[in-house]
Amino acid sequence: MLRRLVFLALVAACLWFAARVGDRHSWQLDLSSAQIHTLSEAAQRALDALPDGLRITAFVPDLVVDRARIEQLLAPYLAHPRVRLSFVDPLQDPETAQAQGVQRHGELHLLSGQRREVVVSPSRGELDRALNRLALQGERWIVSFTGQGESRIDGAPGGLGDFVRHLEEQGYRVVELDPRQLDALPDNTALLLIAGPQGEYGPHTERLIEQFVDSGGGLLWLFGDAESALVERLFGVTALPGIVVDAAAAQYRLERPDYAVVSRFPTQLPGLGDGYAALSQAHALAWQTREDWQERMRLESSARSWNETGSLRGEIARQPDLGEQAGPLTVGIALEHAATSPAARVMFVGGRQFLGNGQIGQGANLALGQGLVRWLTANQGLAAAPPVHDLGVRWSPQTAAAFAVGLMAGLPLCYLGLGFWLRHRRRRA
Numbered sequence: 001m002l003r004r005l006v007f008l009a010l011v012a013a014c015l016w017f018a019a020r021v022g023d024r025h026s027w028q029l030d031l032s033s034a035q036i037h038t039l040s041e042a043a044q045r046a047l048d049a050l051p052d053g054l055r056i057t058a059f060v061p062d063l064v065v066d067r068a069r070i071e072q073l074l075a076p077y078l079a080h081p082r083v084r085l086s087f088v089d090p091l092q093d094p095e096t097a098q099a100q101g102v103q104r105h106g107e108l109h110l111l112s113g114q115r116r117e118v119v120v121s122p123s124r125g126e127l128d129r130a131l132n133r134l135a136l137q138g139e140r141w142i143v144s145f146t147g148q149g150e151s152r153i154d155g156a157p158g159g160l161g162d163f164v165r166h167l168e169e170q171g172y173r174v175v176e177l178d179p180r181q182l183d184a185l186p187d188n189t190a191l192l193l194i195a196g197p198q199g200e201y202g203p204h205t206e207r208l209i210e211q212f213v214d215s216g217g218g219l220l221w222l223f224g225d226a227e228s229a230l231v232e233r234l235f236g237v238t239a240l241p242g243i244v245v246d247a248a249a250a251q252y253r254l255e256r257p258d259y260a261v262v263s264r265f266p267t268q269l270p271g272l273g274d275g276y277a278a279l280s281q282a283h284a285l286a287w288q289t290r291e292d293w294q295e296r297m298r299l300e301s302s303a304r305s306w307n308e309t310g311s312l313r314g315e316i317a318r319q320p321d322l323g324e325q326a327g328p329l330t331v332g333i334a335l336e337h338a339a340t341s342p343a344a345r346v347m348f349v350g351g352r353q354f355l356g357n358g359q360i361g362q363g364a365n366l367a368l369g370q371g372l373v374r375w376l377t378a379n380q381g382l383a384a385a386p387p388v389h390d391l392g393v394r395w396s397p398q399t400a401a402a403f404a405v406g407l408m409a410g411l412p413l414c415y416l417g418l419g420f421w422l423r424h425r426r427r428r429a
Contacts, residue, residue, distance in 0.1 A: 039076040040124070041271055045382050046131035052113035053082035054134070059097055059107045062089045066106070073122055110134060133171035137379055139190035140172050145205075147178040149198030149224070157358045160195060163369055166360075170370065172377075179205040185212050190377045192217060196224030196352035206230050216342040218376035222352035223283050235335060236288040237348050242309035244282045244329055244350065245316060248302035252276055252363070258312055260284075260305060260331045260350070262368070266297035268334075268380055269371035275364035282351030283307075284329035292337060299332030299349070299368075334375070345376050 039047075047054060056077070058070050067087060077083050090097035090105060100109060101118075108119040110130055117130040144153055144160070153176050155161040164174045174193075177185075179201070185192065185208060192212055201209070209230070213219055221231060223239055231237050244260040252261060260279040265272040277299075284307045287295065305327030306318040318324045331351070337344040349372075354365045374380050 151195035239283040247304035
């Protein structure tokens, strides 16, 4: 009897201690495929970058179900030590709701210092984008030059409309300007985007570019079909003849050989993970060292690539006697001029099509473009968006044939077999 009492007392003591420990310390494992209960890397970096912390005001009626839904959505964010949540019932306190411009129940107002963002339809994606806008530092304007055949920021197949839309969701403002009509770039310009000019700029435009970079501005230059004497003169960057072809493209089910596959990314571009970027019709770049510019990072194709100077029809192979160099080849190079204040940053990429509407969703192209913009605007501490998975399903001919045979022959055979089995079972019964 005494042993039983001692045993029960020990069990009760263990349960009491377990309850106390569980009340003080919590541990959870997120097994969901989308990691919906875990703070994303982009949100974590944005929250860490907010010097004044974050206050979230939820304008939700005093209903248990509605407030529980908001608390569940915000649970990963509230785990951060500098995030606070408060509720305001717009029905009981309409004056506060009206003063804050509340349009509908369920709105979340995010406040950090003097910056404020409103999330009308709360979701993980909307919250992460709002946090990135709050954490964005410095000027937010991006000026895209036009007038020399550059890619437009529209919805055309070769346009940059989708890329621009994602940038503006992150807090940037992209405008298209003709440099021939400008005396100077706007004072609030953080980055100058030159997307594949088809000819040389005039002296006036060259002077605008040089003045902007000398003042510490950022420059993202995407090479087009024509080389640029200006880029060579100011920065020492030239394009090798031909375009890059990469045998590694077949590994990623890319149907054409004229893709430069970038599968290793610099540490200055966080958030890209183990993805890949595919740059079609890209030029390989060479840089002649300059004392006033320092190299900061490179984007390189695989070791199975080369700059093809001939036709892409039929079988192709590298011909060293024609100046075709073996990979890995540089398809992107970033330079920094530390003597300016702030330090000027420039990035040259051998092609413009990887950010076009037709290819922005391929591999990590979007994440790469966003990461480059963040680095050039000194916001590299924020994570780029996760790579967008390709929408198209690419199967090898063997896989497609096996799938077709399975549908046309396998399923009917399964149905026949099931029918015979049921008939045999009924006869035995």
